[in-house]
Amino acid sequence: MRRRPGLSVRMKLTLSYAGFLAVAGALLxxxxxxxxxxYVPDNSQGLLGVSPNRYLLVHTFAPAAAWxxxxxxxxxxxxxxxxxxRMLAPLTRITGAAxxxxxxSLSHRIRMEGRQDEFRELSDAFDSMxxxxxxxxxxxxxxxxxxxxxxxxxxxxxxxxxxxxxxxxTKDRDEVLARLQTVNTRAIDLTEALLLLSRSExxxxxxxxxxxxxxxxxxxxxxLPLAEQRGITLDVTGGTTRTSGSAELLLHMTTxxxxxxxxxxxxxxxxxxxxxxxxxxxxxxxxxxTGPVLPPGLVPTLVEPFRRGTDRVxxxxxxxxxxxxxxxxxxxxAHDGTLDLVPRPGGGLVVTVRLPATAR
Numbered sequence: 001m002r003r004r005p006g007l008s009v010r011m012k013l014t015l016s017y018a019g020f021l022a023v024a025g026a027l028l029x030x031x032x033x034x035x036x037x038x039y040v041p042d043n044s045q046g047l048l049g050v051s052p053n054r055y056l057l058v059h060t061f062a063p064a065a066a067w068x069x070x071x072x073x074x075x076x077x078x079x080x081x082x083x084x085x086r087m088l089a090p091l092t093r094i095t096g097a098a099x100x101x102x103x104x105s106l107s108h109r110i111r112m113e114g115r116q117d118e119f120r121e122l123s124d125a126f127d128s129m130x131x132x133x134x135x136x137x138x139x140x141x142x143x144x145x146x147x148x149x150x151x152x153x154x155x156x157x158x159x160x161x162x163x164x165x166x167x168x169x170t171k172d173r174d175e176v177l178a179r180l181q182t183v184n185t186r187a188i189d190l191t192e193a194l195l196l197l198s199r200s201e202x203x204x205x206x207x208x209x210x211x212x213x214x215x216x217x218x219x220x221x222x223x224l225p226l227a228e229q230r231g232i233t234l235d236v237t238g239g240t241t242r243t244s245g246s247a248e249l250l251l252h253m254t255t256x257x258x259x260x261x262x263x264x265x266x267x268x269x270x271x272x273x274x275x276x277x278x279x280x281x282x283x284x285x286x287x288x289x290t291g292p293v294l295p296p297g298l299v300p301t302l303v304e305p306f307r308r309g310t311d312r313v314x315x316x317x318x319x320x321x322x323x324x325x326x327x328x329x330x331x332x333x334a335h336d337g338t339l340d341l342v343p344r345p346g347g348g349l350v351v352t353v354r355l356p357a358t359a360r
């Protein structure tokens with residue numbers, strides 16, 4: 001936004017310093033005039049009959065006072081200009097960094113040296129903001145690139161199936177349609193997951209009273225056939241656990257956690273336990289499953305979008321888009337909650353979601 005030109009802060013500080021010094025000098029001269037010259041007689045004999053008198057002192061003192069005031073004014077202007085420049089030098093560096101950030105360079109850091117003062121605190125806060133912005137922008141760029149790739153894959157597969165069917169009329173039509181339907185279903189699921197992720201990250205939710213224990217039971221009931229098909233024992237424990245939020249998003253979050261726990265489990269004979277409880281001011285949802293031992297470096301990356309965890313057990317019919325835990329993390333944050341992932345010593349994972357509790 002264009003603004004009318006005006007005095008710079010450095011000039012304003014310079015004029016303030018010079019003005020303050022001039023006023024101080026004038027007050028000092030006034031004190032000298034009021035408390036010294038008032039006791040000098042204004043007659044031809046002067047003080048105690050000895051010259052000079054007040055007239056001579058005034059005419060002698062006035063030019064010297066004027067030169068002193070002029071010196072104070074010039075000294076105040078020059079010294080104030082230099083002092084203001086030195087004081088505002090850190091602000092100049094911060095302004096330069098802000099301009100670089102405005103031009104798209106988020107990797108620049110001020111890293112101001114010296115003791116802790118207001119400018120140092122502003123510099124550190126600005127560096128921290130740039131670091132978070134850079135990380136956020138990089139994450140969004142990775143997300144956009146991965147989303148484009150994921151959305152392009154089913155389209156490319158559909159195109160390939162159609163080309164094969166067109167070039168080979170003898171190809172089984174029902175088989176092609178079935179494969180097209182499978183690919184199309186995965187593309188729709190991915191698109192809906194992306195829309196849900198965007199909605200949760202915007203915080204666009206309507207809050208209502210939700211019982212996490214009922215949400216857990218509904219998710220378990222929905223996924224019980226999948227658990228039985230894979231030979232997984234699915235248990236739901238705990239009591240009433242109330243929180244405030246979107247019932248739809250919280251159900252989607254819980255369903256994602258339970259489905260992940262079933263899919264990423266032992267080939268047979270595994271267990272999944274869903275537990276809800278209230279701890280102090282937090283409503284806790286915990287999903288624990290058996291499975292292979294997870295590498296220590298893999299767990300923190302599982303909440304990243306399109307991170308599929310290639311070292312985990314999976315099946316072709318549940319390949320997913322790699323957005324499950326990313327959605328869970330986003331929904332938890334939208335509800336002012338936290339998500340913790342801890343690998344089990346014997347294999348598997350413990351996922352804990354903590355949300356603000358409401359009155360019983």
